[in-house]
Amino acid sequence: MMDLRLRSWMFVPGHSHKMVAKVPTLGADAIILDLQDAVPPDEKDQARGLVSRTLGGDTGKARIFVRINDLDTGGGERDLANVVKPGLDGVMLPLTVEPEQLWALDDALGRAEQATGLKLGSIVVVPQLESPRGILNALELAEGPRVVALAFGGEDYALSLGTERTQAGTELFFARAMMANAASAAGVQAVDTVYRDFRDDEGLAEECTAVRTLGMTGKLAIHPAQLDVINRAFAPTEAEIERAREIVAAFDQAGGGVVTVDGLMVDAPVVERARRVLETAEGKE
Ligand code: COA
Ligand code: MG
DSSP: OTTSOOOEEEEEETTOHHHHTTGGGOOOSEEEEEOSTTSOGGGHHHHHHHHHHHHHSOOOSSEEEEEOOOTTTSSHHHHHHHHOSTTOOEEEETTOOSHHHHHHHHHHHHHHHHHHTOOTTOSEEEEEEOSHHHHHTHHHHHTSTTBOEEEEOHHHHHHHHTOOOOSSOGGGHHHHHHHHHHHHHHTOEEEEOOOSOTTOHHHHHHHHHHHHHHTOOEEEESSGGGHHHHHHHTSOOHHHHHHHHHHHHHHHHHTSSOEEETTEEEOHHHHHHHHHHHHHHHHOO
16 A cells, blocks of 8 residues: 555544445545544544444445544544454554654554454554644654654644744745655655635645645545545646656657757656656556
């Protein structure tokens, strides 16, 4: 699953029968069944049961993640006891700050895998970085055990930075760039924070383009209406694919070196980027 590039990561509140019932038909690349902030404290146990039953059934084509609570204080161990079973692909750990949290999760997952007869190390991990310190530790977290992606939590981040959220998103610029950079350096995916105005397709599309430019590879979603926009924004466009074909063809025909395409110099990194566009395009459905 590490090779698979996941564009849209959809949160589904783990206590909502109505929303969880939609899991098999949502067009997300990844589903994150949430046991943390979307679930009221007195409904956590009911949510654990519902999520556990859901994992045992048909969940469609998406990769299935569960966002657990804090391992020390929030009932994270109880979450794992319910959800580590066939059908689960990965765990999202919110509010990750230090690599030690990932080592503790790795241990807990190892024990749970053993108890349920799953292959050791088969459940992957996505830490959610939601604080200035978490962002500063991004590279170490990206290199942590089982980690396949970093996810950004923009609301909690802005809260702990002590700043306001703005439409322009200036307050998140450094964190996004840092996170995407760290993820790239470690060879994992970088998943941007949620866009809360779920009726604003245009604003969402603009934000996707902006964060993709920074190196993000996908985005969290909260509402089904966001999935098409995100899936499209993080896949190459027809024009990009056509352009990539031209570049690769011109380069291959010249037998390497430097060539000119449409009046612009094309050298090795440009060709490599074009090849990646074509690979991504072939990988998509
Ligand atoms: N997962 C699955 N289904 C969802 C969904 C989600 N995250 N969000 C909405 N839907 C469903 C609704 O149940 C509704 O179904 P229906 O047509 O059968 O009635 C349909 O999509 C349209 O939803 P809509 O009526 O436009 O929105 P809503 O008022 O029901 O829900 C939210 C709005 C924000 C409460 C809801 O989208 C949500 O809870 N999102 C997830 C929030 C979350 O997980 N946050 C934590 C991480 S930041
Ligand atoms: Mg959060």
